[in-house]
Amino acid sequence: MGSDGGGGAEQVGLYVEGVAKSYPGVRALKGVNLSVKRGSIHALVGQNGAGKSTLVKILSGAEAPDEGSISVGGVPTRFRGPTDAQRAGVHTIYQELSLVPTLSVAENIFLGQLPTRAGGRVDWEAMRDLATDALARVGFGFDVRRLVSSLSGAEQQGVELAKALHKNARVLLLDEPTSTLPRPDVARLFVVLRKLADEGVTLLFISHRMDEVYALCDAVTVLRDGAVAADMMTTDITPSDIVTAMVGKSLEGTIADAALRGERSPHLGAGPSDEVLMSVRGLSAGSAVCDVTFDLHRGEVLGLAGLVGSGQSELASLLAGARRKTGGVMTFHSEIVSFANPRDAIRRGIGLLPQDRKAQGFVPEMNVAGNVTLASLSLFSRFGVIKGAQERSSASEMVARLGMKVSSINQPMKTLSGGTQQKGILARWLVRSSQLLICDEPTRGVDVGAKEDMYELIRDFARSGGTVIIASSETSEAMMCDRVLVMARGAIVAEFDHDGIDPQGKVLLESFA
Amino acid sequence: MTHKVPEASAAKVARPHEAATAKERSGALVKRLLPGSYLLIVLLLIIIAGSYMSPDFMTPRNAQNVIAAASIVAVMAIGQFFVVLTGGIDLSVGSVLAMSTVIAALTLQSGMSAGLSAGVTLACCAAAGLFNGVLVVLLKLAPFIATLATMSAIKGLSYIIQSTSLIQISNDSFIDAFSRGTSFAVRNPVLIFIAVTVVGALIAKFSTFGRSLYAIGGNPEAARLSGLPVNRNLLITYMISGLLAGLAGLIAAAQLRQGSSLIGVGYELDAIAAVVVGGASLFGGKGNPISAVVGVFILAIIVNVMNLLGISSEPQLVIKGLVIIIAVFLSSAGGVQRISEFGKRHFRSNPAVGGLGSLGVGR
Numbered sequence: 001m002g003s004d005g006g007g008g009a010e011q012v013g014l015y016v017e018g019v020a021k022s023y024p025g026v027r028a029l030k031g032v033n034l035s036v037k038r039g040s041i042h043a044l045v046g047q048n049g050a051g052k053s054t055l056v057k058i059l060s061g062a063e064a065p066d067e068g069s070i071s072v073g074g075v076p077t078r079f080r081g082p083t084d085a086q087r088a089g090v091h092t093i094y095q096e097l098s099l100v101p102t103l104s105v106a107e108n109i110f111l112g113q114l115p116t117r118a119g120g121r122v123d124w125e126a127m128r129d130l131a132t133d134a135l136a137r138v139g140f141g142f143d144v145r146r147l148v149s150s151l152s153g154a155e156q157q158g159v160e161l162a163k164a165l166h167k168n169a170r171v172l173l174l175d176e177p178t179s180t181l182p183r184p185d186v187a188r189l190f191v192v193l194r195k196l197a198d199e200g201v202t203l204l205f206i207s208h209r210m211d212e213v214y215a216l217c218d219a220v221t222v223l224r225d226g227a228v229a230a231d232m233m234t235t236d237i238t239p240s241d242i243v244t245a246m247v248g249k250s251l252e253g254t255i256a257d258a259a260l261r262g263e264r265s266p267h268l269g270a271g272p273s274d275e276v277l278m279s280v281r282g283l284s285a286g287s288a289v290c291d292v293t294f295d296l297h298r299g300e301v302l303g304l305a306g307l308v309g310s311g312q313s314e315l316a317s318l319l320a321g322a323r324r325k326t327g328g329v330m331t332f333h334s335e336i337v338s339f340a341n342p343r344d345a346i347r348r349g350i351g352l353l354p355q356d357r358k359a360q361g362f363v364p365e366m367n368v369a370g371n372v373t374l375a376s377l378s379l380f381s382r383f384g385v386i387k388g389a390q391e392r393s394s395a396s397e398m399v400a401r402l403g404m405k406v407s408s409i410n411q412p413m414k415t416l417s418g419g420t421q422q423k424g425i426l427a428r429w430l431v432r433s434s435q436l437l438i439c440d441e442p443t444r445g446v447d448v449g450a451k452e453d454m455y456e457l458i459r460d461f462a463r464s465g466g467t468v469i470i471a472s473s474e475t476s477e478a479m480m481c482d483r484v485l486v487m488a489r490g491a492i493v494a495e496f497d498h499d500g501i502d503p504q505g506k507v508l509l510e511s512f513a
Numbered sequence: 514m515t516h517k518v519p520e521a522s523a524a525k526v527a528r529p530h531e532a533a534t535a536k537e538r539s540g541a542l543v544k545r546l547l548p549g550s551y552l553l554i555v556l557l558l559i560i561i562a563g564s565y566m567s568p569d570f571m572t573p574r575n576a577q578n579v580i581a582a583a584s585i586v587a588v589m590a591i592g593q594f595f596v597v598l599t600g601g602i603d604l605s606v607g608s609v610l611a612m613s614t615v616i617a618a619l620t621l622q623s624g625m626s627a628g629l630s631a632g633v634t635l636a637c638c639a640a641a642g643l644f645n646g647v648l649v650v651l652l653k654l655a656p657f658i659a660t661l662a663t664m665s666a667i668k669g670l671s672y673i674i675q676s677t678s679l680i681q682i683s684n685d686s687f688i689d690a691f692s693r694g695t696s697f698a699v700r701n702p703v704l705i706f707i708a709v710t711v712v713g714a715l716i717a718k719f720s721t722f723g724r725s726l727y728a729i730g731g732n733p734e735a736a737r738l739s740g741l742p743v744n745r746n747l748l749i750t751y752m753i754s755g756l757l758a759g760l761a762g763l764i765a766a767a768q769l770r771q772g773s774s775l776i777g778v779g780y781e782l783d784a785i786a787a788v789v790v791g792g793a794s795l796f797g798g799k800g801n802p803i804s805a806v807v808g809v810f811i812l813a814i815i816v817n818v819m820n821l822l823g824i825s826s827e828p829q830l831v832i833k834g835l836v837i838i839i840a841v842f843l844s845s846a847g848g849v850q851r852i853s854e855f856g857k858r859h860f861r862s863n864p865a866v867g868g869l870g871s872l873g874v875g876r
Contacts, residue, residue: 342737343740343741346739354734354738361732361735362732363727363735364731364798366727366728370724370728377721377741381721386721386724
């Protein structure tokens with residue numbers, strides 16, 4: 001069932017037929033067909049590894065398909081590179097944005113094509129006027145002479161959009177555009193996107209947020225294992241069906257399913273005990289964390305929620321000894337503590353699952369066993385010599401217990417999937433029986449199936465007496481905790497109990513901005 | 514052995530709690546210590562090529578010469594390996610070697626015993642290494658810059674201490690210990706470098722210190738967040754590099770029977786080249802000491818063959834440079850993989866035409 005409503009080829013904004021792409025050892029795309037009606041907003045969803053990013057790379061001209069064809073506005077084209085794609089009118093707005101922070105808005109919009117007067121001199125006035133017009137088309141009115149680095153995330157995204165439109169984009173691919181935007185900006189972005197669609201621009205919206213897909217998009221294509229698993233109008237398919245298509249089996253009733261559908265999340269914790277494990281008073285770290293005060297009870301699952309950049313990550317690092325505090329007092333088991341480095345915190349039984357596992361979490365060339373015992377070398381050695389057999393047996397035990405998909409414990413960590421890597425880092429703390437787990441964005445970049453496993457592991461840990469702090473920008477995860485502290489601009493601005501949050505998490509979202 | 518060991522390791526994973534037999538264990542041990550087989554194949558090929566190209570190559574005398582010269586660089590290369598493993602580099606080792614010869618010669622001349630002299634020299638060189646470590650760890654200077662600076666400073670210092678054109682060494686027990694003498698029918702310098710290599714390999718593979726260096730080089734932030742003593746271990750690593758450069762200097766001083774600040778120029782590049790030819794990545798986190806030593810020998814033999822063929826020193830430098838480029842491209846830069854991918858992409862067999870790219874298929 002395609003989403004193009006008949007009519008001539010001009011009605012089809014983007015047409016992809018039989019596109020296949022293989023990399024050494026893996027068939028990333030196996031004959032994908034996609035038809036997007038001109039002027040519609042089409043969602044593209046799928047798990048990591050389903051082929052989304054490969055398809056985006058092909059559509060944006062960064063990679064060439066092994067087989068298949070692409071037509072833009074009814075005209076078959078072949079992209080030899082991103083410039084070709086842009087000339088054909090296909091522009092991609094990536095999550096990380098591709099602006100130069102040290103240049104002005106106008107210079108960014110005209111990057112590489114500055115308007116010139118006779119003799120090759122830059123026509124600053126014309127550039128300013130044209131840039132202001134381009135910006136107005138996407139609903140923004142700020143001074144185009146400002147440096148991009150001074151703009152907010154939403155404003156920068158606006159510049160990126162203006163840049164694409166100025167180059168006469170006919171097809172816009174948006175890769176996870178809302179992950180760093182506060183709610184009001186998301187709403188405004190959607191208004192702009194709708195307007196562009198009405199003007200005839202074809203939009204491909206890549207996201208994992210069901211509520212946004214349904215709020216914005218006319219149709220949705222689900223990719224799974226490199227092929228199209230579903231291709232329907234959003235009015236004809238339910239969120240559950242989308243999730244089932246993404247995963248290949250029904251997840252109804254699981255924690256992850258509820259989280260994906262943005263519904264009432266099950267409770268991860270077993271409820272806090274009366275014993276206070278850790279308490280902080282007036283904790284600060286520069287301007288990133290301001291005057292934070294709260295108590296943490298043993299057995300509790302505490303959520304730190306907020307938009308990306310609100311301070312949850314920084315607070316998590318602070319509590320785990322990874323960041324220096326500039327003020328305030330922290331007590332652990334009623335003793336005043338001051339962590340000069342992560343080692344101090346680790347010794348007291350605190351373990352951190354960092355936000356960026358690639359940059360902070362694991363040693364890529366080292367094998368699974370080595371990564372799992374990295375924080376416990378003294379437990380696995382005698383007189384400085386590592387006890388190989390003991391290390392291997394503990395690692396094997398962890399692999400089995402956490403359901404890690406590895407062919408051997410000697411496999412280098414970098415070859416594993418995101419979810420398995422995350423479990424490996426979790427194993428690092430379980431292996432030394434840590435009592436407090438601080439998880440910073442625990443399921444970022446992790447597939448639905450592995451997400452489920454992570455939530456279960458966290459639940460098991462909490463139910464066997466462990467304490468957990470989850471810092472997350474996903475409201476669904478925050479809603480799984482016993483208690484949620486909402487952070488904004490480094491300070492705690494609200495506190496909610498699990499039962500005090502409505503099923504859609506509206507009270508949380510409203511307190512974010 | 515290569516056929517037996519995979520079974521042993523497979524058996525270990527399947528039945529982790531059964532005790533492996535002693536034979537299985539020692540077989541596995543040797544296998545884990547050996548470098549990648551391709552490196553040994555290259556070494557073998559070069560030896561075969563050398564014996565072809567020059568009749569004097571495979572003589573005991575020539576072998577002795579090669580090993581004697583290689584011993585010095587090999588000892589330095591082990592120290593350099595550990596520094597490179599952490600993602601750093603030590604450009605000062607050549608100068609430390611020079612300083613070592615000067616201090617040894619001076620202390621011997623002043624009447625100190627061989628043992629005490631060696632001890633004082635090594636202590637000074639370790640201190641120099643520690644100084645490098647302080648610059649890198651506490652002042653947070655990039656290792657390249659820090660050791661480039663100390664390379665210059667230490668050389669100057671050696672020259673100042675030296676004050677004369679060169680200092681003769683005539684202490685027999687010193688010369689015996691580090692050059693002439695033999696123990697267990699093996700020349701002492703060879704014994705020293707073998708001992709250093711074995712200890713280095715054991716530390717790298719089986720000690721918590723070695724494991725922490727792999728982590729620090731592979732992902733320093735992950736190492737820090739796992740509670741590893743990053744700063745302390747980096748300081749120790751630079752100290753080891755200085756110490757081993759000093760030990761190499763003792764051997765050099767005994768061989769040349771003199772101490773001079775002019776000895777050892779360019780040795781740091783030999784050590785670094787050997788480490789990289791041996792497959793270590795300059796970004797850190799990869800490699801092993803034995804491969805570094807194999808790298809030393811590969812380069813030393815190539816130089817030796819060029820000498821025997823009478824190639825003068827300037828063309829030798831050009832050839833040496835080319836060898837390093839090729840070797841590093843193949844090993845550390847993943848050249849072997851890139852070449853095979855290139856071959857696959859441009860010479861993929863087309864069912865209509867059949868066969869390889871010589872028919873112009875594939876673009």
